[in-house]
Amino acid sequence: MHEELVDHLTRSTPLNRGEALRVIQDVLAYFDETTQDYVRRRHRELQALGLTNEAIFERIEADLQYRAVAPPELTLRQLRRIVYG
Incomplete structure (x- = not known):
């Protein structure tokens, strides 16, 4: 392969x-990795670095467009819902 x-x-x-x-x-x-798994993992990683949720979700939103197969554009609210349900 x-x-x-x-x-x-x-x-x-x-x-x-x-x-x-x-x-x-x-x-x-x-x-x-699924978009949801990526968002949750990156949120945990960035939170461990001491970033605020506002900064975290903005960074995740920007990073998602560079994934190999870019997922549909997600709003900050949708990102929060992935993490917090």
């Missing part, structure tokens, strides 16, 4: 085949 990408990474980086495959699997797992 993903042999062409593994080959590319082993040619263009110091990674061996096993390491390249692990990196690919990690990246795919990261982007396989």
